[in-house]
Amino acid sequence: MSTSPTAAAPADTAVRLGLRENWVQFTLLVVVNVCVGALVGLERTTVPLIGTDAFGLTSDLAVFSFIIAFGVTKALTNLAAGELTARFRRKQLLMAGWLIGIPVPFALAWAPSWGWIVAANILLGMNQGLTWSMTVNMKIDLVGPARRGLATGLNEAAGYVAVGASALLTGYLATTYGLRPAPELIGIVFVAAGIALSLSVRDTAAHVALELARHPRPIGAEQSTGLAETFARTSWRNRSLRGASQAGLVNNLNDGLTWGVFPLLFTDHGLGLAAVGLVKGLYPLLWGIGQIPTGHLADRIGRKPLIVTGMFVQAGGFVLALALLDRPLLAGILSAVALGLGTAMVYPALIASVSDHAHPTWRANALGTYRFWRDIGYAAGALVAGVLADALGLNATVIAAAVLTAASGLLAARWITDRPAH
Template sequence: MENIKLGLKENWQQFTLLVLVNMMVGGMVGLERTVVPLVGTDEFKIGSDIVIFSFIIAFGVVKAFTNLVSGVLADRYTRKKVLILGWLIGMPVPFLLGWGPTWNWIIIANVLLGISQGLAWSMTVNMKIDLVGPKKRGLAMGLNEAAGYGAVGLTALLTGYLASTYGLRPEPFYIGIFYTIAGLLLSILVIRDTRPFAKLETKQVAVTASGETAHKPNLFWVFKETSFKNKNLFSVSQAGLINNLNDGMSWGVFPLLFIAAGVGLEGVGWIKAVYPVVWGVGQIVTGPLADRWGRKPLIVWGMFVQVLGHIVIGLEMFDPLTAGLVGSVLLGLGTAMVYPALLAAVSDAAHPSWRASSLGVYRFWRDMGYAIGALMAGVVGNFFGLMWAVHIAGIITLLSGIVVWVRMKETMNKNLTK
C-alpha cells in the first residue's frame, strides 16, 4: 500500500468489488419493501397503522444511531472490520423475517437489520470516497447508491412475485440468505481496507471548499458542526432527513394504500420496485452531473421533483396503478438527483480528518427520516387516512427544498473537478 494513489481509474478493481458488495447490502432492505407490511395485516391481523409501521420506525432509529457511531469506528478501527461486523450482525435477519412466529420477531429482525445497514452501507460509502479523492465524488456516490438502491428495487419486485406465487412467507426471504452469505464472504476475502487513502488525502487538503480545517475526530464537536453550526452541512442534513421521510412514508403506506385501492400484489410489487430502481439507476447519470453542475442545483430541483411525485399520487389523477407507477417514477427521479449530491456535498464540506464522522452524523439525520416518516404516516393515517400522509410529506418536501435554495452555498471546488 506504499504507492497508493487517489482516483477512480487508479482503484477501479476495489471500487467495483465494493459496488458488488453494496448490491448485497441494498438487497437486504429490498426484502422488506413489498411483503413485510402485508405480513403484518394479513398474517398477524394487525389493524393499527402505527403498529404495522413500527418495524420501519425500529429500523430507522437503530440505523440512524448506528450511522452516528460508524464513522467513529471507521476512524478508530479499520473500514474493513466494521464492514464485516455489519454482515455478521445481519446474518439472522432473513431467518427472523421468514420464520418469526410473532410480530415482535419482525421488530427484532429490523433492529438487527438497522445495525447491519448502519455499519455495512456506511462503510461502502466511506471506502469509495476514500478511494476516489475529491475529483469524482459525485460519480462515486452515484455508482454506490445506484448499486444499493437498484438492488432494493429489484429485490422488492422479486419478493412481490414470489409472494404472489408461493405466499408471503418464507419463500420471498430465501434471497436474503444468499445476500448475507455472499456479502460476508466478499467482504472477508476480497475487500481491502481504505483508511490509508483517507490519510493520504488528509495530508493533501489544508482547508475544504467550505473553509473547514483538520480537527481531531471528536464526535460531539463533529455532531454540532454537521447538524447546525455549518450552514451547508445543516442544509444537507435536513434535506437528507426529509428525503428519507418520503421513503419511510412510502415504505409503509404504499402497499396498504394501493391494496385498499384495488391494486393486486404484483402491481404493488411494481410500484414498490419502480421507486428505488429509478432512484438507483438514475444516479449513474446524476452522480457525474453533480461533479459537472455542482451539488446545490441537483439537491434543490431533486426535492421539487419529489413534490411532483406526491402531487400525482395525492390528487389521484389516474387510476390507482398508473398513479402509483408515475408518482413512484417521479419520487425515484427526484431522489436520484438528490442522493449522490448530498453525500458529495458532505464530503466536500467536511475535512478528510473528520469526514467519516461527519458522514456518520449526516447519515444519522438522513436515516432518522425513515422513523419520522413512518411515525408521521402512522399517526396521520390513523386519524385522517393514508392519503393525507402523502399530502403532508409533499408539503414538508417543498419546504425542505426551499431551505436548501436559501441557505446552502455551492460546496464543489470547481478547480479540482476540471
C-alpha cells in the same frame, strides 16, 4: 482494535487516488453494496402486508413500527460508525455489519409474532448502518476529492437498484408462494454473498493518509475532529451541512412513508401483490440507476441545483399519487417515477456536498452525522405516517408528505452553498 488506523496509516508510494486507479476495489465494493441493498429490499413489498394479513394488526402505527425500529437503529449505527472508524478499520466494520445481518432473513420468514419482525429490523438497521456506511466511505477514500459525486452515485445506484430488484422479486414470489417464507429466504443468498465478497475487500486507510498528506491544512483542518463537535457542526452550525442534513432527513422520511403507506394505499384501491411489487420496485430502481448520471452531473454543475430541484420533483410525485388514484396502477407508476427520479437527483449530491464541506480528518464523523439525520427520516416518516393515517387516513398522510418535501426544498435553496471540493 487499533488506535486511529485512518490517521496512523503510512503513506504508501504505490497508493493512488482516483476511480481508474482503483477500479478493481471500487467495482468489488459496488457489488458488495448490491448485496447490502438487496437485503433491505426484502421488506419493501411484503412486510406491511404481513403485519395486516398474517398478524392481524389494525393500527397503521403498529404496522409501521418495524420501519421505526429500522430507522432509529440505522441512524444511531450511522452516527456510531463515524466514530468507530477512529478505532477500527473500515473492513472490520464492514464484516461486523454482515455478521449482525445473518439472522434477519430467518426471522422475517418464520417470526411467530410481530415482535420478532420488529427485532429483526433492529438487526437489519445495524447491518445496513455498518455495511452501507463503510462501502460509501471506502469508495470516497479511493477516488479522492475530484470524483466524489460520481463515486457516491455509483455506490447508491448499486444499492438502490438492488433494493428495487429485490422488491420486485419478493412481490412475484409472494404472489406465487404466499407472503412467507419464500420471499424472505432469498435473503440468505444476499448475506452469504456479502460476507464472501467483503472478505476480498482491501482496507482504505492508506488512501485516507495520502489525501491528508496532500491537503494538510484546508479550511476546517484546525477544527475539532471529535464526534460531539462534528455532530454540532454538521447538524446546525455550518449552514450548508445543516441544509444537507435536513434535506436528507426529509428525503428518507418520504421513503419511510411510502414504504409503509403505498402497499396499503394501493391494495385498498384494488392492486394485487404483483402490481404493488412493481410500484415498490420501480421507485428504488429509478432512484438507483438515475444516480449514475446525476452523481456525474453533480461534479460538473454543483450539488445545490440537483438537491433543490430533486426535492420539488419528489413533492410532485406525491401529488401524482393522489391526483390519479382512481386509476391506481397509473398513479402508482407515475408517482414512483417522479419519486425515483427526484431522489436520484438528491442522494449523491447530498453526500458529495457533505464531503465537500468536511475536512478528511473529520469527514467520517460528518458523513455519520449526516447519515444519522437522513436515516432517522425512516423512523420519522413511519411515525408521521402512522399517526396521520390512524387519525386522518392514508390520503392526508400523502398530502402532508408533499408539503414537507416542498418546504425542505426551499430550506435547501436558502442554506446550501456550493464550493469546490478540497
